[in-house]
Amino acid sequence: QQSKCLLILQTHLFFFPEHLKDASKKMKSGLMFVKLINPCSGEGTIYLFNMCLRQLFEIKVFKEKHHSWFINQSVQSGGLLHFATPIDPLFLLLYYLRKADKEGKFQPLDQVVVDDMFPNCILLLKLPELDKLLQHVTEEKEIDKKKYYKYSKEKTIKWLEKKVNQTVAALKTNNVNVSARVQATAFFSGDQVSSDKEEDYICYAHGLISDYIPKELSDDLSKYLKLPEPSASLPNPPSKKVKLSDEPVEAKEDYTKFNRKDWKIEK
């Protein structure tokens, strides 16, 4: 027959924004990892909710081959590092709005954000100021004090363009080298920042944002921004350089381990 044991199932290393530590002083509970849709791939991915501050965080995993950790007096294989960073919940809402748009009508939000695969998506409806957020990507109607929304592609593209612009600004202030092509020049001149072209920044920012939206929308945005088609003569298009690991790793991969039966169990 079955019996219950209290065990350490898994050890993980995480980076959190500092403000979460301060916020934790006031919280008794409400920090939780849940599986939600990944708006780019359409697959399940782990996110972190802070229901106290009503914030959503995405989890990215750093993974490089042939690494392990010594953590105090223990060894942990894999050498993984998890990063929890704030994510704009509108990326996830947008996924559901586009899906609901196939019906072509105005709908209340609680009928749009419905997911049999990821029932925790209802937590998205508890995030603050959704109304303001949705103005970026939807047309809305108010009937009997209830709001109804409909996806607007035009508004979405303009919102994404603003996202690209604010990301370009961050790339510049953080001195991110956005172009593989300028590296040789930069090596000699030592002045890589000024030799990066505006277009390279926009391509790079477009690549970053494409990780949060479906491919179709990414292509539409690319056309709208008049970005060049990815060409075969450039083996490393800048948009492909942004990744945390040498394999495409989403938090999803590691967390599914939690659910398998081959846990490394320690007492």
Next chain:
Amino acid sequence: MESSEEAAVEKCRIHLRPGTLRDAPPATLHLLPCEVLVNRPTPVQCFFTPAIRQGPDGLEVSFRGRRLRGEEVVVPPSLVGYVMEEKGEVLVGKDPSVGSSNDDEPEQQELVEPPEALERDFDRFFGATGSFSRFTLWGLETIPGPDARVRGALAWPRLAAAVSRRMSPH
């Protein structure tokens, strides 16, 4: 059977105890340039730590007879590192892969937590058992240096903030 288990996985929430974030004691971490294929307690303090030497341009140690060179990596001040552990009840005895070796385990204490609206029976629980703001990065024969991939990863949160910063509608 299989499908109902799958459904439970998608519904599952893993709760993190906020209190553990502020009480987590400092942890000592080393990132090794090799894969050790086990997760278990190991006497780091007996064999590894006492062998670390300050060389002319960085730290030196040996592991399994190979020379490692290393340096301290300081985590950006906007980030806090945590060692998180999942502790939880596991049903044992039915599934052979979970371990017949645990068959004779007595039933241990239940997780004593007040029921909260967000917490359900099938949920799981995490807690921070250590925190860190620096770790030692080791390379085989050479210091990993400024191009180490892990350093690039530590810069990611600042870019992520830009991508995800909310805009106010016009």
